[in-house]
Amino acid sequence: MTTVSKVTREMLESYLHCKSKGLLKLAREHGTKSDYEVWRRDLTARQQSGAVGNLTMRYRGYKVGADMALTVPNMETGPEVILHGKFENELISLSLDALVKTEPSASATQGQSYYIPVLFHDDEIRTPQKTLLELFALIISELQGTEPTVGLVCHSKGKPTTIRLTPGLQIARSFLREITELHQGLSTPMLVLNNHCQVCEYHDRCRAQALKEDNLSLLRGMNELQITRLNKKGIFTVNQLSYTFKIRRRPKRARKSSPVHHFPLRALALREKKIFLHGNPDMALAGTRIYLDIEGTPQSHLYYLIGVITISGEHESHDTYWADTASESDQIGIFARLLDHLNQYSEYRLLHFGSYETVALRRMQIHMAEPYKRQIENALKRSINILSVISLHIYLPTYSNSLKEIGGFLGYQWSDPSSSGVQTLAWRDRWLSDREPFLKAKLIRYNYEDCVALKGVVEFLEQILAAGPSGSFRDRQGTEIVPTSALAAEKMGRRYTDRRVSLSTIFERSTNFPTSTTNATGYLHEPADIARRRLSKQIGNYLRQTKS
């Protein structure tokens, strides 16, 4: 891939999300922007113009310059505030959000004032924002000869946040090294699918490439570090990983720690198109079942929609609680209605997918009146996180444990195939400004479909758990469900059989050795090349023995 363009702000932000995205931007590749990305771009523009207003109001009475070139002379004689200063060299072409001068007394260099960088940003400040701010600091330190030790993050409302920069701007220096190598074509990032993919404009292209390569990052949750470790062991694909699953007894001291998710077992489930049941999950579902799904805006911790499906005896009902505004009273209102609904049942189980719902209940507990506080405590005691049961015990032939993927595997569909948790943020924001009824309907529909899929997943789990970990069986759709304890028994049997196979038989079989998934004995779980090496060693030993 030829890298032609200079490093821009868009490229840097893309790189901080995902290295591959940074490279694609550098190469001026175009993708299809998702609704979310378009909405996010507009929102950022709105927030930045709010932040400009906020900053200039705080620096009322000071000289403010805008859109000026950032050069040594301009920095020496520049105004107190520079908005959108332009920096350009052979590598970078960048507009810096703002620079503000320190008070002369705050300067370490003989009372001279100098600039510190400002980043406009409204949401939570994370590593990408800190890195970008530090990169701004590094750029201006070259021009003014003084390294800023702090930077500011300015929001559209309220006081700016002061960020302490690393000594010597080490983070920015190593980031700049990486970017330079990428620009010069000296390094190519490996493709690692990640959380940003669901809203990324290159989603289809990267997914297709990952499927073609059988890329390890298809397994959701597998990060770059884990992939690098596996690569060092010679494992590059999901299929190769599937041969490495071993039944191990957990060491005594590890038994008390939380159980782990086994990627090789998931890979095995995908290869064999089976469902594996690992361990002995416990899920008490007696009484009324209430399937809960809450929608909100994670950055601001606001909640606006609660959906529940209630199954009490033979009776099933669906309820929706909608908040028209982001006000605290509206939020308290919808949670109070949910708690009043729960209060009708003496015995119930609150079923949800992931921890978002319980976090929401805990957050709202602080704002609710006393009887509701106790009810929330009670509801939390009766809650079951279905995702955690699945993550630890059920290995489906799917690349992830998202509700959409598991629901899709079980045959559930969403009316809008592009719908996702992040997509709902864009719909809600548009609804708040336009009040278009179809957007509200879309959100309620999406929430309801999540509840329906959750109900389906729970019923499916129940079916598996009812059969227990005794032996393999098939679900209603015909997929084989295998307890991993059965795999262990099979493995014991296999060892015994292997020992009885004579070398000549192994040799005979090895001449017809299949190259794909199974070896001569037909059921050994090891890659063909490893099996071949093992066999040739045995044959070599045999030949040496017969010679002597």
Ligand code: SF4
């Ligand atoms: S789709 Fe994912 S892997 Fe590809 S560029 Fe976007 S974020 Fe990176």
